[in-house]
Amino acid sequence: MGIPSYTLLPHEATCQSPHDGSIATALERSEEGHPAMKIVVCVKYVPDATADRTFNSDNTVDRTGVDGVLSELDEYAVEEALKIRDAGDDCEIVVLTVGPDVARSAILKSLQMGADAGVHVLDDAIHGSDAVGTSLVLAKAIERQQADLVVCGMASTDGSMSVVPAMVAERLGLPQVTFGSQVTVDGTTVRVRRDGDAATETIEGTLPLLLSVTDQANEPRYPSFKGIMAAKKKPVDVLSLSDLGVAAGDVGADAAWTKVQQSQQRPARSAGTIVTDEDGTGAAKLVEFLAGQKFV
Amino acid sequence: MSEILVLVDHTDGVIRKTTAELLTFARRLGEPAAVFVGAGIDSARDALRQYGAEKIYVLDDPELSDYLVVPKAEALAQLVEQAQPAAVLIPSHAEGKEIAGRVAIKASSGLITDAVDIEAGDNGPITTQSVFAGSYTVTATVTHGTPIITVKPNSVTPEAVDAAATEDHFNPVISESAKTAKIVDRSPREATGRPELTEAAIVVSGGRGTGGKFEPVEDFADSLGAAVGASRAAVDSGWYPHAFQIGQTGKTVSPQLYIATGISGAIQHRAGMQTSKTIVAVNKDDEAPIFELVDFGVVGDLHAVLPRAAAQVRARKG
């Protein structure tokens, strides 16, 4: 099977590279009286991880039946952006989400934490999109913002794909520095420490770029009362696919490049044997079990 | 028969077990072709042949290793274009998934991540994934382009098949913009002498219940030849390095045997171990949620149970 060439598919709709000048540089913006740096934080509304999560009959994730929250891991992304601003960088923080009506609560929470403005891409046609479709919508929305820095969480707490940031960066022609457990921004240089499997690495990149942070990077703040009040007045732009110039046929379940064939609840594990170590025999029984299973 | 590209995971030519696993899956789908990026092919050749690589694409441009993700993605996409494989298999670690995400966009191809099984189907590979902290199993196919699939470690037992391992040097064209995120410093972690956490057949992990004393956990692990893991509570307390954290924001493990000691079994921890074949727990609280998962559980103090168990394992092993 080769790579068929199609027209009007998300790949062809790839956003322009910021390196070709389509995105204003920080300097140009500050000369126009705008903040020197624009940070876009991608956040996701997800079903609460502690609730029972299910699939709809069309094999998409049921995002309505359970209470939703701002993906916990995205709070670290919002916090990292706030830290950069707190460190004195003149910047504007826009939080971006793609999702149904209720997803607005993810934006609201971010605004309460201190972000400046929100963008909510809301369109029924997006339902059922896979990472390819989602990344197209995000990339188009980020392109409009002319971001210098895009910040993401390390994974979503539901789909756990971890690939959307890489796809967004690819579409925008941006380098990516991901899984940062410690981040410093110095002018246009971003330095990140990451704890890999075999080594601790320091990565250096130059803006514009896409950054993702782990739950080790910071401690997300709780919204203050002042923050909660202020959030009510902050602007949230609600955009449709046509506002972004994305064709409805390029997203949603029908445009997905993957298809779920079956989703099946795993049978509950059959109840195991539990012994109590009251008389000090717990260890012997444990080793007996391990030997019976041929682990010893 | 079409080629199935397998991105080789190695350190200076020493291939990791996941590579043998991916080659084993590749053989179910077509003709396995290993893609070896970086230095050290001389050390890797025999292992790749032994696990069934009919072909080895060698990409030894040093620039591919100094920069993050993007050059490798460019190279792999160019190879996909040239070799026209029927699928591309990539290890499911952080870098693997990022490479996969970029290649999928470059090659206009569907991507499936974290597969735990792959079978050949009439319309291309059928993958199995485990989602929602292991509570659902999902089968999926790629419907567009070349299936790009990332595969979790320990998903299949590697099968040894002697293959041709014909070598083919491939020189990709790396763009300047691919070189903007550079690895400027690298300090390798001290070797523990234990098996690699995500590849180990047995994992023994410790949580808050260790009270900071990991020696009994490590010693029991050593008696079994196991890797050692930790809960986030133990990592956050500074008792064990983050690289050994198991769970949603740490490593996902799927060993033959997982032994949780002094760990309550929070959903975020389960997300990283729930697909283990056999699960054992030692916890002093008989109501700890971890006991809902276990095949065998001991209600007791780990500081008493583990040293005795380690001694008895050693006695049995002679």
Ligand SMILES: Cc1cc2nc3c(=O)[nH]c(=O)nc-3n(C[C@H](O)[C@H](O)[C@H](O)COP(=O)(O)OP(=O)(O)OC[C@H]3O[C@@H](n4cnc5c(N)ncnc54)[C@H](O)[C@@H]3O)c2cc1C
């Ligand atoms: C966004 C997010 C991501 C997270 N990611 C992860 C993750 O990747 N991995 C992870 O593990 N957690 C993660 N967590 C944290 C998770 O929610 C739990 O807090 C954590 O797993 C608890 O660790 P624990 O079981 O060691 O500690 P506890 O929940 O405090 O449990 C300790 C257990 O030890 C038992 N115990 C105490 N003393 C003894 C003794 N002497 N002998 C035997 N048993 C004893 C107790 O009965 C108790 O059950 C995450 C949380 C969030 C919010």
